[in-house]
Amino acid sequence: MKIALFIPCYIDQFYPQVGQATLELLTKLGCEVDFPLNQTCCGQPMANSGFAAASKDCDKNFVRNFTGYDYIVGPSGSCVLHVKEHLKDDQHSEETIHIRKHIYELTEFITDVLKKEVHNAVFPHKVGLHNSCHGQRGLGLSSMSERMLPAFSKPEQLLSKVKGIQLLKPVRTDECCGFGGTFSVFEEAVSVKMGKDRIKQHEANEVEFITGVDVSCLMHLEGILKRQGSKVKTIHIAEILNTEA
Amino acid sequence: MKDHATLAEEFIKDDARTNWHDETLWFVRQKRDKAAHGLPEWEQLREWASQIKNHTLSNMESYLEEFEKNALDNGVKVHWAADATEHNQIIHDIIKSKGITRIVKSKSMLTEECHLNHYLEEQGVEVVDTDLGERIVQFRHEPPSHIVLPAIHLKKQDVSDTFHEHLHTEKGNNDPTYLTRAARVHLREKFIASQLAITGVNFAIAETGGVVVCTNEGNADMGTHAADVHIACMGFEKLIPKASHLSVFLRLLARSATGQPITTYSSHFHKPRAGQEMHIVIVDNGRSDILGKADFRNALKCIRCAACFNTCPVYRRSGGFSYHTAVAGPIGSILNPNFDPKKYADLPFASSLCGSCSNVCPVKIDIHDQLWKWRQELSKGGHLPLSKKIMMKGMAFVLGRPALYRFGGASARWVLRHMPFLVKFKVNPWYKQREMPEAPKQSFRDWYIQNKKK
Numbered sequence: 001m002k003i004a005l006f007i008p009c010y011i012d013q014f015y016p017q018v019g020q021a022t023l024e025l026l027t028k029l030g031c032e033v034d035f036p037l038n039q040t041c042c043g044q045p046m047a048n049s050g051f052a053a054a055s056k057d058c059d060k061n062f063v064r065n066f067t068g069y070d071y072i073v074g075p076s077g078s079c080v081l082h083v084k085e086h087l088k089d090d091q092h093s094e095e096t097i098h099i100r101k102h103i104y105e106l107t108e109f110i111t112d113v114l115k116k117e118v119h120n121a122v123f124p125h126k127v128g129l130h131n132s133c134h135g136q137r138g139l140g141l142s143s144m145s146e147r148m149l150p151a152f153s154k155p156e157q158l159l160s161k162v163k164g165i166q167l168l169k170p171v172r173t174d175e176c177c178g179f180g181g182t183f184s185v186f187e188e189a190v191s192v193k194m195g196k197d198r199i200k201q202h203e204a205n206e207v208e209f210i211t212g213v214d215v216s217c218l219m220h221l222e223g224i225l226k227r228q229g230s231k232v233k234t235i236h237i238a239e240i241l242n243t244e245a
Numbered sequence: 246m247k248d249h250a251t252l253a254e255e256f257i258k259d260d261a262r263t264n265w266h267d268e269t270l271w272f273v274r275q276k277r278d279k280a281a282h283g284l285p286e287w288e289q290l291r292e293w294a295s296q297i298k299n300h301t302l303s304n305m306e307s308y309l310e311e312f313e314k315n316a317l318d319n320g321v322k323v324h325w326a327a328d329a330t331e332h333n334q335i336i337h338d339i340i341k342s343k344g345i346t347r348i349v350k351s352k353s354m355l356t357e358e359c360h361l362n363h364y365l366e367e368q369g370v371e372v373v374d375t376d377l378g379e380r381i382v383q384f385r386h387e388p389p390s391h392i393v394l395p396a397i398h399l400k401k402q403d404v405s406d407t408f409h410e411h412l413h414t415e416k417g418n419n420d421p422t423y424l425t426r427a428a429r430v431h432l433r434e435k436f437i438a439s440q441l442a443i444t445g446v447n448f449a450i451a452e453t454g455g456v457v458v459c460t461n462e463g464n465a466d467m468g469t470h471a472a473d474v475h476i477a478c479m480g481f482e483k484l485i486p487k488a489s490h491l492s493v494f495l496r497l498l499a500r501s502a503t504g505q506p507i508t509t510y511s512s513h514f515h516k517p518r519a520g521q522e523m524h525i526v527i528v529d530n531g532r533s534d535i536l537g538k539a540d541f542r543n544a545l546k547c548i549r550c551a552a553c554f555n556t557c558p559v560y561r562r563s564g565g566f567s568y569h570t571a572v573a574g575p576i577g578s579i580l581n582p583n584f585d586p587k588k589y590a591d592l593p594f595a596s597s598l599c600g601s602c603s604n605v606c607p608v609k610i611d612i613h614d615q616l617w618k619w620r621q622e623l624s625k626g627g628h629l630p631l632s633k634k635i636m637m638k639g640m641a642f643v644l645g646r647p648a649l650y651r652f653g654g655a656s657a658r659w660v661l662r663h664m665p666f667l668v669k670f671k672v673n674p675w676y677k678q679r680e681m682p683e684a685p686k687q688s689f690r691d692w693y694i695q696n697k698k699k
Contacts, residue, residue, distance in 0.1 A: 007689050007690075009644065009650065009654070011689065012688050012689045012690055013654040013688050014658075014682040014683070016685055016687060016688055016689035016691075016692050017685075018689075019689035019692075019693075020689065035697070037693075037694070039647070040644050040645070040646075040647055040650040041650070043641075043644070045637075045640060046637045046640055046641045046644075047617075047621075048617065048620065049594075049620065049633065049637050050594075050623055050629055050633075050637075051634070051638065051641065052621050053625070054638050054641045055645065056641075056645070057641060057642070057646065058641060058645045061645055133600055133601075134598075137599065137600035137601070137603075138600060144601075145278065146278070146556065146601055146605045147288065148281050148282055148284070148285075148287040148288055149288065175601075176558045176597050176599035176601070178597055180598060180599070181597075181598075183594070183596070183598075184674075184675065185674045185675055186594060186633075187249070187250045187594065187595065187597075188250070188254075188674040188678070189250070189254035190250075190254075190257065192677075194562060195679075197267070197562075220679065222680070222682065223675070223679030223682070224679050226679075226680035227678060227680050
């Protein structure tokens with residue numbers, strides 16, 4: 001099984017520890033993982049701003065880097081969803097379709113493709129789970145409060161095996177944190193208000209950490225937490241799952 | 246004109262009121278969840294509703310003909326309006342021809358869309374809105390801020406002040422029962438005196454030629470029962486093929502809107518009573534254009550329940566007026582650009598694309614996907630700010646070239662570490678209320694090459 005690691009651009013630049021944890025975790029689970037060196041960005045920031053047509057170079061570069069693999073795995077539900085729904089390269093349509101069908105967010109790759117559990121992780125802390133919208137509603141990583149369907153959660157399924165962890169959910173279990181890509185800048189006031197409201201509900205649970213499957217949501221929450229001088233930290237789910245006794 | 250982001254920022258300045266607005270609407274969303282959970286067949290009902298509406302939209306011309314024929318057979322006069330102006334003129338002509346001066350109107354978003362009240366006022370005709378919330382905002386010369394809860398932006402004391410001014414209630418008496426009674430007395434006088442009742446339409450049934458109006462206050466009934474003339478106004482998308490289809494829609498509508506099993510009144514109007522005249526005005530006003538757009542046509546499935554408003558984290562924190570239009574919220578953000586892409590170019594961006602709207606929609610409109618598609622359309626049409634275009638094209642250029650991306654990334658991190666003042670200033674919208682992420686010395690790729698690459 002040939003697996004390519006997709007590390008979204010802002011993780012590559014600002015959160016390398018998340019990339020490292022993802023790579024190490026997949027290796028521990030018995031995967032042989034390749035990191036295509038010329039990857040950049042999936043094109044989502046431009047596309048969500050209305051400029052999907054202008055980000056053709058990103059799409060082409062993505063297809064060039066990730067052709068020839070059985071699976072592509074990334075620690076970001078949002079970027080993975082963007083590739084799944086919108087990756088476009090008319091000159092390599094077969095390769096593009098293959099990529100769109102075989103790209104996975106990290107937790108769903110572990111639960112659905114590898115069909116494994118993570119056993120050795122230890123994280124004796126109170127942790128708040130943030131359900132990132134694109135992972136949850138877009139990729140279907142967990143059931144959603146709006147739908148009247150049986151409850152499940154792939155991230156929780158993995159986190160529940162972590163020793164010592166006390167997982168807590170905010171009252172509004174799956175409200176958006178307000179990051180929303182360039183929304184965070186162009187609708188700054190609403191974006192920050194949404195983030196503050198999420199944080200308040202996590203703080204009511206007295207959590208030490210907020211975790212999730214998307215670094216982007218966590219980056220936004222972290223920015224607000226730090227500005228507020230809060231003790232609560234953010235941590236990506238891969239970093240928790242990659243801990244060891 | 247101020248855009249959504251600016252108006253939202255103004256709204257949010259009053260933090261306590263924003264919290265109250267958010268919590269009030271979230272409460273309605275929770276009521277909706279509870280009501281939906283009570284029906285094991287909820288998701289099936291949504292699917293049926295969606296299919297019935299899709300089918301109707303695809304066969305619109307034959308159902309419209311069937312509806313008109315049956316309505317005419319029932320003794321109803323049917324009018325066709327291509328746009329808002331025609332709609333308003335048709336109504337004004339009826340008023341003029343009969344010398345009518347006393348008019349009541351129950352809730353109709355279509356008449357808001359057509360600015361009927363304003364038009365008639367200009368012709369010297371006064372219309373009294375009889376829905377309590379509508380009456381409150383009418384007194385205040387405000388548009389409704391929500392399509393189901395028109396005065397949801399107001400608190401008890403605001404209503405008290407308004408009623409004190411217009412109905413001479415006691416100053417400072419905020420008791421809801423007291424205020425409602427005052428409105429009741431006031432509206433009863435209007436009902437009894439009315440010569441013409443205008444209503445909206447929730448569902449128009451092709452096989453019977455009748456219309457159904459849903460209210461919680463019975464104001465549509467009181468208006469039509471007293472008046473000698475009834476005019477029902479509808480956008481053509483209100484059509485459903487059969488009366489039996491109501492069993493799907495009536496179960497979804499009130500549960501989605503307010504969490505009630507059904508609206509207090511679901512009033513069926515099929516023919517004028519003896520001595521009464523009944524008119525139905527069927528309006529296009531841009532709808533057939535939407536019907537012709539593959540990506541956007543299914544927005545016409547909307548039954549105006551406002552579940553997407555109540556669930557929207559942006560709407561709850563920015564208020565209805567920030568959308569500067571009659572139909573606000575997520576559904577308004579995909580409908581309005583059809584009418585005026587330039588004026589409403591900001592609305593599809595008033596969303597984090599969280600997708601909650603599509604999930605609550607009782608007729609399964611792909612609202613958040615349409616928001617995304619509208620962004621592309623508006624960009625193609627040249628309706629987005631030039632600064633945004635330059636920024637996005639610049640980003641696309643850099644991110645499409647691996648070497649340039651790596652150079653840019655490394656430079657940005659270096660700047661953040663050594664010259665943070667270049668980034669950390671308050672005009673930077675990220676930094677205004679948020680810290681920048683820590684800039685590591687090494688990117689993941691650098692680390693990978695150093696440690697892992699074989």
